[in-house]
Amino acid sequence: MTSKYKYLIIGSGPTGLGAAYRLKELGITDFQIIEKENYIGGLATSFTDSMGFTWDVGGHVQFSHYDYFDNLMEKALGTDGWLTHQRESWVWIKNRFIPYPFQNNIRYLPKETMWMCLAGIIKNYKETQNTTPSNFEEWIYATFGNGIAEEFMLPYNYKVWAFKPRQLAYNWIGERVAVTDLERVAKNIIFETDDLSWGPNNTFKFPKYGGTGAIWKAIGENLIGTEYISLNKEVSKIEADAKYVILKNGEKIEYETLITTIPIDILYEKIENAPNYLVETAKKLKHSKTNVVGIGLKGKPKKELETKCWMYFPEKNSPYYRVTVFSNYSPNNVPDINKYWSLMAETSESSEKPVNHSTLIEETVNELYNDGLIEDKNDVVSKFLLSFEYGYPTPSVERDELLKPLRPWLESKNIFSRGRFGAWKYEVSNQDHSLMQGVELVNFLINGEKEITIDFPSIANAGKGKN
Numbered sequence: 001m002t003s004k005y006k007y008l009i010i011g012s013g014p015t016g017l018g019a020a021y022r023l024k025e026l027g028i029t030d031f032q033i034i035e036k037e038n039y040i041g042g043l044a045t046s047f048t049d050s051m052g053f054t055w056d057v058g059g060h061v062q063f064s065h066y067d068y069f070d071n072l073m074e075k076a077l078g079t080d081g082w083l084t085h086q087r088e089s090w091v092w093i094k095n096r097f098i099p100y101p102f103q104n105n106i107r108y109l110p111k112e113t114m115w116m117c118l119a120g121i122i123k124n125y126k127e128t129q130n131t132t133p134s135n136f137e138e139w140i141y142a143t144f145g146n147g148i149a150e151e152f153m154l155p156y157n158y159k160v161w162a163f164k165p166r167q168l169a170y171n172w173i174g175e176r177v178a179v180t181d182l183e184r185v186a187k188n189i190i191f192e193t194d195d196l197s198w199g200p201n202n203t204f205k206f207p208k209y210g211g212t213g214a215i216w217k218a219i220g221e222n223l224i225g226t227e228y229i230s231l232n233k234e235v236s237k238i239e240a241d242a243k244y245v246i247l248k249n250g251e252k253i254e255y256e257t258l259i260t261t262i263p264i265d266i267l268y269e270k271i272e273n274a275p276n277y278l279v280e281t282a283k284k285l286k287h288s289k290t291n292v293v294g295i296g297l298k299g300k301p302k303k304e305l306e307t308k309c310w311m312y313f314p315e316k317n318s319p320y321y322r323v324t325v326f327s328n329y330s331p332n333n334v335p336d337i338n339k340y341w342s343l344m345a346e347t348s349e350s351s352e353k354p355v356n357h358s359t360l361i362e363e364t365v366n367e368l369y370n371d372g373l374i375e376d377k378n379d380v381v382s383k384f385l386l387s388f389e390y391g392y393p394t395p396s397v398e399r400d401e402l403l404k405p406l407r408p409w410l411e412s413k414n415i416f417s418r419g420r421f422g423a424w425k426y427e428v429s430n431q432d433h434s435l436m437q438g439v440e441l442v443n444f445l446i447n448g449e450k451e452i453t454i455d456f457p458s459i460a461n462a463g464k465g466k467n
């Protein structure tokens, strides 16, 4: 069986849906999305378990740099389809919760640790630094000082990325990490003030029903249309010169332009006769795996957790780096909010940081108990494990050099690789960025407009209103 489309889109995550939505908006209907899974949404999907608890692939928070994205979110679920929350994020360390950002709230620490952290900041202020950091670890020391680096930033970042911070670059940071301001830190200590309002996502929206996945399902099913999306169809081979793909079921689909959101290392492996040096280059890109353990509980969360959104865990006892009180995002994330609540714990994994999947759930429950989030293990009524091989596109020190030759060759063949793993740029790989990578690509293909998000991440991250 052979079919043919002007635009063939691989993947129904936010990037693929963004491209499809924009094509339709421009009046172009000669396109098709091919998705290997039996659901729409990619990593921004949600699952409901047999007990009726809903889970995201890790806590997804809506934050947007684009008016276009905001408008689409409203179209997807309507104005009434959302709940708005004040961000409350905390760090669990030394048997206590410290408000995030850690460096602005070190007054919560035991005095000796507090002083180590403060002394590190003061030392950095006193010593002029003449060298430019060459990796994330050096940047952390130079920005936060030894105390904060060793107490929080280094152990926490290893747990998140599953690679040592010295293996990471720091040019992706931008707005994502709050940097230190000695005056502010000292003032907070002296006046005993909490400093909570940092950052790009201090309020955020969450779908009232169905978790994050409800957004992308609505965009796919209602705004694009199911006739444009083929589920359960995995692309196994791409003939770049003859311009067709072969699916796992043997089906052949021809295209004029291919838009793909497959991780770029896998993409190169699928292309027949791709230059070997590019296949090998793509393989060197680092990524980490995401494991999400959802824990459904009976009763109510303890008082301390009633308004918390998510918590960071830098210490070694727990496998997880972040835990979300997911029932606080929407009461409909649990079967009956008067009887149940839920926690969602994320654990990273890589070739250098293996995880034992057969013990992960048990270990998570035990440490949630030891960390005081669960008061009685008998309250656990549901356990759910999700593992995604491609979770985080690692911004490794060598990433940008590796990426350089990959796109030009593909584009010379009319293949456009975009999205979280299609472009492999962590700094522009959230839902809003991913959607806009798809939208902007179509604007480029049809109208010749410059793509901002993929080519100029710092401009894209600088603020709203450009699209």
Ligand SMILES: Cc1cc2nc3c(=O)[nH]c(=O)nc-3n(C[C@H](O)[C@H](O)[C@H](O)COP(=O)(O)OP(=O)(O)OC[C@H]3O[C@@H](n4cnc5c(N)ncnc54)[C@H](O)[C@@H]3O)c2cc1C
Pocket (backbone or CB within 6 Å): 010, 011, 012, 013, 014, 015, 016, 034, 035, 036, 037, 041, 042, 043, 044, 057, 058, 059, 060, 061, 062, 063, 233, 234, 235, 236, 261, 262, 263, 290, 346, 390, 391, 392, 418, 419, 420, 421, 422, 429, 430, 431, 432, 434
């Ligand atoms: C743990 C975690 C937490 C996150 N938190 C947030 C957050 O708080 N806020 C936020 O905005 N974003 C968050 N994100 C990011 C968000 O999930 C991504 O931005 C988004 O899903 C990326 O979209 P994408 O379309 O580029 O890729 P994906 O979602 O990965 O979609 C790619 C699609 O391609 C399909 N595919 C792959 N190979 C093939 C093939 N051979 N044939 C056919 N189909 C194929 C896949 O099945 C998938 O559906 C988070 C991600 C993770 C992992």
